[in-house]
Amino acid sequence: MSPIPTPAALVQDIRGLVTLPDVYLRITTLVDAPDSSAADIAKAASQDPSFSARLLQVANSALYGFSGQIATVSRAVTVIGTSQIRHLALAMSVASSFAGLPNELVSMRNFWRHSLYCALIARRLAREARRADPDALFTAGLLHDIGALIVFNRLPAEATEALTRVLDSGDELPVHEAERQVLGYDHADVGGELARLWKLPPLIVDCVAHHHDIAAAQAHPRETALVHLANGLALMAEIGSLDPADVSPLDPRAWEITGLDEECLGPAVAEAQGGIEAAERLFGGGS
C-alpha cells in the first residue's frame, strides 16, 4: 500500500479542480484596500450578473429582514456592509466551487444541507453570544466541513473505511476520530489546509481547521467554539432530535468560551429547521 498523502498534498492535488470565483477575489482585494469605497465594491459585484442577481435575492431574504426593499446592488452592499459582503460572496460561491469534486459517499445535497444547518445556527449563536460577526460565522459554518469533500474525492477507500468503523462501533466513534485512526489526520485538518492556501480570513481558517478540537484555535477561539456548537446542533436539526446524546459529543468548554448555555439549543434547532429550505435555494449549489 502506498503511503497516505498529507493534507497539504491532497490540497495541492485539487488546486485545478476547485477554485474561488473571480467575484470573491475582486471583492476581497477591494475590502482589504484602505482607499476603496462601498461604490467600488458594488461595481465589482455588478460585473458578475449572476452574482448580482443572487446577492439581491439573499439581501431580500429572511436572513437580512429587508423583505423585498433592496432593489440595487449598491444598496445591498450598503445595508449588508462592505466587509460582510466579502463573507457573503464566499458563502454564495462555495457550493458551486466544489461541484467539480464529486464523491460516492455523500450526495452534494445532503452535504450542503448539513453545512447550511451549521451556517444558520452559527449565525444565530453569534448574535446570541454577542461580540461575534454573524455573517462571518454563517460563512465559517457553511465551510466547516469542506475538507471532507476533498478526503471523499481523493481518498475514497480510506474514507469508506473510516465511516465503516463508525457504523461498526455502533456510532460511538466520532467520524473525525475514525478518520484520524485511518489517515492520521481528519477532514478539519484538510479543510484548514485549503483555507490557508486560499488565504481565507484567519477567522474562517480557525473555525474550519479546529471545529473538532477547539483548544487548538489560537486567534479565534470564540468563533471556533461557536462553529463547534453549531455543528452539533446542525446534526440534531438534521435527525430531528433535541438530545445532545444523539449526536457526537459537544465539548463542554465551548459553552464556557461562548457564554452560551443549553437553553439556546431548542430555539436554534427549530429556527434552522424552519429556514433550511429557503437557505438551500439561496446557497445550495444549484446554480
Next chain:
Amino acid sequence: MNATAAMGAAPPVLPGFEHVKRGWHNSYGAYAARILPGEYYVTRHDEGIYTTLGSCISACIRDRATGIGGMNHFMLPQTANEPQEWKATGLGAATRYGNFAMEHLINTVMKHGGRRENLEVKVFGGGRILENMTDVGQRNIAFVRDYLKAEGLKVTSEDVGEIYPRIVLYFPATGKVKVKRLRSLHANLIASQERKYVESIAEQPVAGEIELF
C-alpha cells in the same frame, strides 16, 4: 446492563453464532454483537445486539418470561414480478428470503427454550434513505407486518419508514431497545452494504432448502 459494570469475559455464545463479531461497549457497560445484512443473532444472556438499517428490516423477538431472544436483519430482493408477489401468503421468490429470516430467528429462540405464547416482537427499519431510490423500505415493512399477522404475533413496538438510516441496539434479556437516527452522511455506505447483500442473495437459486445465513 449496568453502566458501571466492569468488563469481564464475553457471555457464552450459542452454537451457530460463533462468527458474529462481539465487543465490549463502555457507554452502556455490556458486550454487544454487531450483525450485518443477512445475519441474525440469538442469545440467552444479558448482552446487546446492534445493527445499522437503511431500507432493511430488523425484527427483535424474545421470550418475555425467560429473556432469550435475538435480532435479524433482512430485506426482500427485488423481483420483476407483480407487486402481489411479495404478500407473505403468496409463494413469490422474494418472500422466501424474508420468510427464512423470520423463521430462523423464531425457530432459534424457540429451540433454546422460548415459548410461542411468550414472544414479544419489535420491528425496525424500512427507511427511504436515498432520495432517488424506489421505496423498497415500504415493501419490506409490508412484508414483515403480513408475516407477523399470519403467524399471529403482535408487534409491541416499532420504528419504521421515514428517511433516516437507523442504528438499533436491542437487549433481549430486558426487551429494551435504543433506536438512534443516523445523519445522512452514512446513508450511501449503508445503502451500498445492503445492495451488496441483496445482490448476493439474488444469485442464490430459489428452489430447495438453502442456508442463507
